Amino acid sequence: MAVKRDNxxxxxxxxxxxxxxxxxxxxxxxxxxxxxAVRRGDAGSREALYHRYKRRVFALAVRIxxxxxxxxxxxxxxxxxxxGLPKFRGDAALGTWIYRLAVNAALSHRARRPAVLPxxxxxxxAESPSSFAPEPxxxxxxxxxxxxxxxxxxxxxxxxxxxxxxxLEHEEVASILGCHPxxxxxxxxxxxxxxxEALAARGITADELLGAP
Amino acid sequence: xxxCVRGGAGLSDERLSAYGDGDLPAVELASVREHLEACxxxxxxxxxxSGLARAARALAIEAPEPPPTLWxxxxxxxxxxxxxxxxxxxxxxxxxxxxxxxxxxxxxxxxALLAVGALNEARERSAALPHEARGxxxxxxxxxxxxxxxxxxxxxxxxxxARAAAQYEHSIEKLRGLVAREEAGxxxxxxxxxxxxxxxxxxxxxxxxxAARRTPADSVGHEQxxxxxxxxxxxxxxxxxxxxxxxxxxxxxxx
Numbered sequence: 001m002a003v004k005r006d007n008x009x010x011x012x013x014x015x016x017x018x019x020x021x022x023x024x025x026x027x028x029x030x031x032x033x034x035x036x037a038v039r040r041g042d043a044g045s046r047e048a049l050y051h052r053y054k055r056r057v058f059a060l061a062v063r064i065x066x067x068x069x070x071x072x073x074x075x076x077x078x079x080x081x082x083x084g085l086p087k088f089r090g091d092a093a094l095g096t097w098i099y100r101l102a103v104n105a106a107l108s109h110r111a112r113r114p115a116v117l118p119x120x121x122x123x124x125x126a127e128s129p130s131s132f133a134p135e136p137x138x139x140x141x142x143x144x145x146x147x148x149x150x151x152x153x154x155x156x157x158x159x160x161x162x163x164x165x166x167x168l169e170h171e172e173v174a175s176i177l178g179c180h181p182x183x184x185x186x187x188x189x190x191x192x193x194x195x196x197e198a199l200a201a202r203g204i205t206a207d208e209l210l211g212a213p
Numbered sequence: 214x215x216x217c218v219r220g221g222a223g224l225s226d227e228r229l230s231a232y233g234d235g236d237l238p239a240v241e242l243a244s245v246r247e248h249l250e251a252c253x254x255x256x257x258x259x260x261x262x263s264g265l266a267r268a269a270r271a272l273a274i275e276a277p278e279p280p281p282t283l284w285x286x287x288x289x290x291x292x293x294x295x296x297x298x299x300x301x302x303x304x305x306x307x308x309x310x311x312x313x314x315x316x317x318x319x320x321x322x323x324x325a326l327l328a329v330g331a332l333n334e335a336r337e338r339s340a341a342l343p344h345e346a347r348g349x350x351x352x353x354x355x356x357x358x359x360x361x362x363x364x365x366x367x368x369x370x371x372x373x374x375a376r377a378a379a380q381y382e383h384s385i386e387k388l389r390g391l392v393a394r395e396e397a398g399x400x401x402x403x404x405x406x407x408x409x410x411x412x413x414x415x416x417x418x419x420x421x422x423x424a425a426r427r428t429p430a431d432s433v434g435h436e437q438x439x440x441x442x443x444x445x446x447x448x449x450x451x452x453x454x455x456x457x458x459x460x461x462x463x464x465x466x467x468x
Binding site: 046047054056057058059067075082110138141142145146154160164166170185189192193196199206 | 277447
């Protein structure tokens with residue numbers, strides 16, 4: 001899966017290996033071997049594949065359907081992944097294919113239960129045991145960001161999660177959502193504008209974003 | 214657009230976003246850089262957008278750990294033997310074709326919901342335009358309106374909504390065909406209950422469709438419509454899946 005890593009761009013943010021899987025030839029070969037082992041029915045490899053992607057799939061589910069339904073959606077996603085793996089042809093990167101199944105599982109779930117709004121993925125300051133101490137600025141911003149995300153329509157939220165949080169390229173976002181890269185770009189722009197509005201409604205102005213870590 | 218120190222309109226948020234993402238065409242890159250070097254206001258907005266992007270990316274680092282029970286529940290589900298009914302007829306009846314259609318429906322649905330936002334903005338923009346730009350002559354002209362400009366965003370949004378609905382309806386039609394094959398073996402009572410439930414689901418779809426039609430820019434209306442489609446798909450899928458297992462799909466004494 002390609003991830004934005006171009007530090008010459010303004011938003012090019014270095015990412016942590018293991019969370020966003022930029023792959024060299026060695027890593028790709030390793031992943032191919034893992035997929036083959038899972039196809040052969042090796043239980044250990046199946047579990048290894050789960051551990052490799054569990055946090056990203058679960059985080060995606062939390063942000064699209066909310067924390068209370070994320071386990072159910074993650075389970076459904078991994079069942080689709082393991083049952084579909086024999087038919088995985090490698091046309092797309094494994095990570096992109098896994099994201100596609102996870103997004104489909106989350107959207108199907110949302111379509112069945114549209115009235116249930118996801119709760120914020122992080123605890124609120126009022127509930128935090130450390131709320132008596134001043135909250136570091138970057139933590140407060142991230143908390144507001146998580147909460148503002150939940151206020152967006154699911155489509156906008158999905159585009160922001162895939163591109164801005166998970167760091168996927170527009171081509172991959174488009175492949176996952178079944179649209180053109182140009183549509184992904186235009187929708188991301190609109191989604192960001194809505195996110196800034198949602199943040200502003202929470203008292204987070206552009207000035208607060210200056211120098212964000 | 215924002216007035217900036219260079220006079221006139223500053224760089225749009227969209228261009229600044231594209232610049233920050235590295236998506237700006239090469240021909241525009243130099244001029245945007247030059248503008249940002251000279252214009253503190255635009256540079257400040259660019260930095261705010263950059264800060265938002267960095268904060269969003271930082272959320273990936275904080276990806277929550279799934280509960281330890283998750284793997285056990287996945288393993289348990291994977292190790293379950295396939296249902297007898299699925300082995301009996303699912304492949305023959307073209308379940309896979311349907312499943313692909315249903316997934317495509319879900320993907321279309323999210324695109325359509327994205328399009329609702331675009332639709333809303335297009336309408337707001339159209340409303341803000343002078344009458345001449347919209348292609349009409351204003352309320353006081355008393356003459357026939359001129360040809361109306363078609364906003365591409367509006368057209369795109371409406372097309373996406375129509376495609377999503379068509380995709381769901383295609384899946385439903387396919388499933389109804391599958392149910393029709395099974396239905397002959399049901400008891401009259403089971404058939405009556407099936408018809409009753411189907412009628413209620415159709416009513417829900419009709420209500421949601423009407424609500425979505427009345428407020429096309431409200432994403433909640435469209436989400437409800439797609440949820441109603443999804444409910445019908447789930448119901449029909451269960452009817453096909455459970456109908457061959459010997460038990461009634463509609464309660465006691467069905468078959």
